[in-house]
Amino acid sequence: MSASLTQAMADLIVVFYKYSGNEGDKYTLTKWELKNLLQNDKGFLFAAHDTSVVEGIMRELDDNKDGVVDFKEFVVLVTAVTIAANDFFLDWYKSNNE
């Protein structure tokens, strides 16, 4: 199935609510829910097993310091990681092709 912008955005929403509904407020991620989300996502596997990494991500994301991550704060993580991944692949591509 070819990549689609709308599908990618829908997936971000689906992934968030798949985990945010497990405990506490169903519209926000607790630390435990964030850890589960990251652990079950093959790209973040390396990070999710180290509680201090999850806590670090949690601190970074929890902009309003309410102890949970809402969708807006979550999308900030996605944006930062996507841009970092893009920059990484772009550098690799340019150094191998130009």
Place this chain on the structure above:
Amino acid sequence: MSASLTQAMADLIVVFYKYSGNEGDKYTLTKWELKNLLQNDKGFLFAAHDTSVVEGIMRELDDNKDGVVDFKEFVVLVTAVTIAANDFFLDWYKSNNE
């Protein structure tokens, strides 16, 4: 296939470069490439047929006013639309379920 955070982020990168390579600098979207990207993505179909809408999106995204949209500027669009879509569905869900 269940939604995956890493797949969604990878799709954003794939979609961008699928169109950015068609004309001019292969790492940025021209107005024509942005229009094609939006026109070929079922979620944005309504917007892409109206050139003035595409021009408006282009003006909004082209932060450094160089006439093209780079990946960082593109991800800003994706973030804004994803958050808007989330807020829309959340309001709809809450008004129908609470």
